[in-house]
Amino acid sequence: MRVWFPGGLPGAFPRALATLALSGVAGLGLAADASGQPPNIVLIISDDHGWPDYGFMGSDVARTPHLDRLASRSLVFTRGYLPSPVCRPSLATLATGLYPHQHGITGNDPPGAWPRDAWDPANRATMERVFARNENVTELLARSGYSGHQSGKWWEGNPLDHGFAAAMTHGDVTRRGRHGDEGLRIGREGLEPIFDFMRGLQGPEGQRAPFFIWYAPFLPHTPHDPPDRLLSKYLHGDRHERVARYLAMVEWLDETVGELLQFLDERGLADNTAVLYVADNGWIAEESNEAQQRSRAKMSPYDMGVRTPVMVHWPGHVDPRRDETTLVSSVDIVPTILGIAGIARPEGLPGVDLRDKAGLAGRTSVFGATFAHTAVDVDRPEANLKYRTVVREDGWKLVLPHLPNRDVTLMIRGAIAEWMRFEPELYNVLSDPFETRDLSSEHPELVSELRAEIQGWWRVPDRE
Secondary structure (H helix, E strand, C coil): CCCCCCCCCCCCCCHHHHHHHHCCCCCCCCCCCCCCCCCEEEEEEECCCCCCCCHHHCCCCCCCHHHHHHHHCCEEEEEEECCCCCHHHHHHHHHHCCCHHHHCCCCCECCCCCCHHHHCHHHHHHHHHHHHCCCCHHHHHHHCCCEEEEEECCCCCCHHHHCCCEECCCCCHHHCCCCCHHHHHCECCECHHHHHHHHHCEECCEECCCEEEEEECCCCCCCCCCCHHHHHHHCCCCCCHHHHHHHHHHHHHHHHHHHHHHHHHHCCCHHHEEEEEEECCCCCCCCCHHHHHHCCCCCCCCHHHHEEEEEEECCCCCCCEEECCCCEEHHHHHHHHHHHHCCCCCCCCCCCCCCCHHHHHCCCEEEEEEECCECCCCCCHHHHEEEEEEEECCCEEEEEECHHHCCCCCCHHHCCCCCCCCCCEEEECCCCCCCCCCCCCCCHHHHHHHHHHHHHHCCCCCCC
16 A cells, blocks of 8 residues: 555545635635636656756856746746755655655665666665655546656656656666666657647547646756757856856756747647746756765755755746745645645645645745765665755754764765765855855854754754
8 A cells, every 4th residue: 555654644535525625725726727627737847957057046147048938927936945955865755745754765776886786676676665655646646637747857667657647767677777768868859758648638629638747857967968059158268168068958958848838838738737847956067077076066965956946837826926035845846736736635745835825934944854875774764864954934054964874975986075074064045045154153052943943853863
């Protein structure tokens, strides 16, 4: 039997009961447009994308005209956070609505030497078994009549086993199916598989079933091999080629988003389609491999690893506005999707529907955890823990190391990042968004207060 996590209730309520369950949340649009057609849902997940690297987030270098236009028509939260700064646990959160220590996926690979043992079928099956204990959003949508399509990143075996009606990824580890396999062609080689799927759901009498699109392209993720027409825009001045390549990849991602949105417009689907956007983790483009490995981004507990803008676009149901103060988290994505679809959320989900102003107003902090890239024990999340974090609405952020695991390597191939420390660090990310000034020695009482808040979220012994 699949559960959300111990104490949760499996399954979804019938649509009529779901509508009743949602009706008490003031200001939320409910499923179905005037024609009675339930809304389509598109989830866009970019990959290894730094939070400042968008035009609408203030960049004067990264060109993202299509995402900027989407932002201008969306509910945009600029202070979004991810519960983990690496893709597999982050994506599992986007599928389940749970924190990694709840859904159990805390690293990219199971125990053993990477990458050799990562391809062992029995080894891979241990983590897929952990994921399969959870119910995921696609399964809930499928029970309510949605037809789901998967493309891009997907780590948990065959997507068809997890509620999708169609998938690009096969997930067969004996065929090198580790983190998306054939699905990683999406975006880089066009969007026709998604377009064909949506065309197939439209007949002479209109759309036959509402769809859910999981679009998680391998963009702007390495390899940074953009088309020359894009790279040439960024290769000038004293900019290093590695940085130029990353920026061109960001624009390439943006182009694919534009193509997807244009297709929805041309097929007459845009008005009844909700589009959500989030990145899976952050990135910093460095000039050398060594500097990249030392960066305080992917695999790190700092904001360049765990912060992302979050967008919700649904014409006629979600009023466009920019929110620069409210804290949101990717654990909010599943409750939002279920709310848009009119499906009652199972008990135990920690997130909030992003359209629920009152619910978000009650949030004072968001939490996260950084784990070893390669798991030590797939059944004990705390065995893989390196850091826990809390960010408060007033900007104070505590980075709390998990000292019992200080000898567990965080990075791949045994490399230890230069930034790793074994004492708590305190920052104010409102006044110091790039976390350059550790203020823990100046505010020991605040460190103690935030440590207690982290323990209240997920209690583990943080000292030997």
